[in-house]
Amino acid sequence: MLDKSPQKISAMFDEIAPTYDKLNHAFTLNLDKVWRKKLCKRF
Secondary structure: OOOOOHHHHHHHHHHHHHHHHHHHHHHOOOHHHHHHHHHHHHO
16 A cells, blocks of 8 residues: 655655656756746746
8 A cells, every 4th residue: 555644745756856857858848948937927
């Protein structure tokens, strides 16, 4: 059974975040950065 405690979930996200960001940049050819910037300007 999976441990769904908040501490375990937080640790999992902290562990995958750096890799996720790099892959996201690669897969979108850095367009994700442009999308985020445009979205932030709207708010």
